[in-house]
Structures are given as structure tokens and as C-alpha cells.
Amino acid sequence: MRLVYPPICAGCGIMTGDHAALCAVCWQSVRFIERPYCEITGAPFDHDRGEGLVSPEAIARPPAYGKARAAVFYDGVARKIAQGLKYSDRADLAEMMAAWMVRAGRDVIDDSDVIIAVPLHRRRLFSRHYNQSAELARAVARLSGKRFLPAGLHRVRATERQVGLGLRARQDNVRGAFRTPETQKARLFGVRILLVDDVLTTGATVEAATRALKRGGAGEVNVLTFARVARSGEETLYA
Template identity: 70%
Template sequence: MEFRSGFGFRNLPGMLVRDGASWLVRLLYPPVCAGCGLFVAGSGALCSHCWGSVRFIERPFCEVSGAPFDHDLGAGMVSPDVIANPPPYEKARAAVFYDGAARKLVHGLKYSDRADLARMMAGWMIRAGREVLDDSDVIVCVPLHRRRLFSRRYNQAAELARAIARLTGKPFEAGGLRRVRATRQQVGLGLRARQDNVRGAFAVPAARQSGIAGRRVLLVDDVLTTGSTVEAATRALLRAGAQRVSVLTFARVASPGGETLYA
């Protein structure tokens, strides 16, 4: 006899084995808070304390740069900085401020081999960047230079981009952008020094230009500070024929001097 739902008693042994294996995994590796390591109910979650420290970026913010406003200036408003220095990208969006538990998530993904965090972080990015995601044809990420990639073993921006692609069905053009010149770490550099540091550092390989030319590109990175890196990367994509470029990051620094622990 079988249930109308299609469940058969002949499937029961296999289901018991799978459930038993899942129970054993949970017993040996209980889910912990991604921010502080305390035990939580499910994987990919934050405890109440860490959750309370996350500051999601909501409107009002600049329609172009995504920089938050102190008060609502009305629909479609842009910041004075964007008016004075228009960025090459169409729009930039970020999910959270780079502080509290969000900062720990970035460091875990970037420095502690916590690639498992990418899916949760990507979910937050999708929520914050739905408008730029829907208006994009392909996803690329800000690349690491091959020497830094070798030392870190993986590119955290690529992990985020890959997770976003899997969750949304958007194609990810891995290798669509290359860092052709090694650069200094941006920590401690002023705006002009940051711009000089990444100028000409990116290029689209000739073999990848067909995946970029004429397409609306979404550029993904982990943290936006002054915007120098994503602007340099955007210019490289536009030179390769991208129709336009939008930017989506997990976090953004509230003020350019607030990233002293970020490399």
C-alpha cells in the first residue's frame, strides 16, 4: 500500500538512512552563529546578539551611488558627490554597513576559509540589489591578482558572485575580468592614492570580450569603501564594450576612515 502523495514504504529505508546521516552530522557539527560561534537553531544563521548588530542599508539613499542619506530628500535624489564626480557605473547598491557582525562575516569569508558564508551573504545582497540584478544580463566579480589569489586560495568576491548566480539563475562570467597589475592593499590610503593604486589594474581578456560586449554587467565585490576599485573595474568593462555596469557589494564603509581593519 502506498500513500496518495507518492510516498512508498519501499522508500522508507533510504529515507531513514538519509535522516540518520543528517542527524549524525548535526550532532557532530552543531550549527553555530556565523558571527560569534554560539550555538543556534539552524546553519547559516546569526544569534540574536549578532543579528542586532547588523545595520541593513535601506532608503533613503543616493539613487546612483547608494550612499545613505541622513534624511529623506525625495525620490530620485542623488548626492552632491555624484553630481560633482559622476561615477562610471550606472548604480551601486550594498546590503549592510561594514561594522558589527557584518564585518565579522566579511573577515570570515576573506581570511578564515569560511566559503560557506557566501550563500547567506549572497541572499542579503540579492534582497538589497534586486533592481540592479533584474537590470543585468551577466555577473562578473572584482578579481584578485594571481599572486594574492595563490596566497588566499580563493577570491571572496568570486564566491559571492557564484552564489548570487546560483540563487538567481543569472550567468556568472568567471574570469570575465582580470587584475593585470598587482596593487598595494588599499588600507590606509587616501582617495587619490587609492585611485592611483588601481588605475589600469583591470582588463577584460580578449577571449572573454564576447561575454561582456553589448551586455548589461553586474559587478560584484565584498566591500565598497571609496569606490576607487569598482570604478577602475567598471572602466575596464566599459572599454571592453559593456553596455553599462552596475555594482553590488555585501557591505559598504559608512565613512572612508572606517575601514582600518579591512584589507
């Protein structure tokens, strides 16, 4: 199989020692998110403001979720990897991406009982063949030993793409788009949930999903994504 499908760098395509890996040059270009950052939203600070500090945005507009964490900034090689998983049928990348997520989100993983992915609407799922967030959630669950609930949340309304929309428009777009199935409510009642998505932009999608889970009886909901944009509202291809 290695003769037919030799391992190549997920970033630039040169030969590497393993599949779904990065060469040294691409690895050095990835911007991993490290402290200091807001303990609630995970938004990085430009300088160290002290342990446990919360951003003014999180104080003024507390999110529905408890904490959010992300592994990398959504740019360069990391952006290419995220788009490869989402649009190019590169499901093989999920394991590598999930390993980075587990490293970045150990605190929210430890505080969770089960893992749930942000779902796709069935029409979009049919066109893409799989849900990239579910692939990440499944891999995170496998690496962390947590339970993955693939049916814990449904997307009951097809939404428009979020590209070009401001925060308020994004919020309106996903309002009422998610619902906890009646058959899952007893299983989720009071449970601490880790909600997994691929990219965090403004947070509108994970906020809507969090509210749906809490209406369904879930306890605390934390968020873990592979990447986040450097600035809130920065344009991406992601819904």
C-alpha cells in the same frame, strides 16, 4: 555531521538551528542599508530627501558605474562576517551574505544580464585559496538566476593593500590593474553587467574595474557589494 560540526552563530559562535546563520542578538545588531540613499552611489542619507534623489557627490563626480548597492554597513557583526569569508576560509558564509545582497540589490540585479566578480591577482589568489568576491558572485547568480562569468575580468597587475591610503592614492594604486581578456570581449559586447565585490570603501576598485569592462566593450555596469563603510574613505582591511 551536526554532531561533529554543530551549527553555530556566524557572529558570536553560540549554538543555532542552522549553519551560516545568526542568533537573534547578532541579527538585531546588523545595520541593513535601507532607503533613503543616493540612487546612483547607494550612499545613505541621514534623512529622507525625496524619492530618486542623487547626492551632491554623485552630481559633482559621476562614477563610472551606473548604480551601486550594498546590503549592510561594514561594522560590528557584518564586519566579522566579511572578514571571516575573506581571511578565515569561511566560504560557507557566502550563501547567507549573497541572500542579503539579493534583497538589497534587486533593482541592479534585474537590470543586469551577467554577473562578474572583482578579481584577485593570481599571487593573492594563491595565498588565499579562493576569491571571496567570486564566491559571493557565484551565490548571487545562483539565487537570482543570472549567469556568472568567472573569466570576464582579469587582474593583470598586483596592487598594494589600500589600508592607510586616501582616495587619490587608492585610485592610483588600482589604475590599470584590470583588463578584459580578448577571448571575452565578443561575449561582453553591449552586455549589462553586475559587478560584485565584498566591501565598498571609496569605490576606487569598482571604478577601475568598471572602466576596464567598458573598454572591453561592455554596456552598462552596476555594482553590488555585501557591505559598505558608513563614510567614504573610512579605514578598512579591504583593497
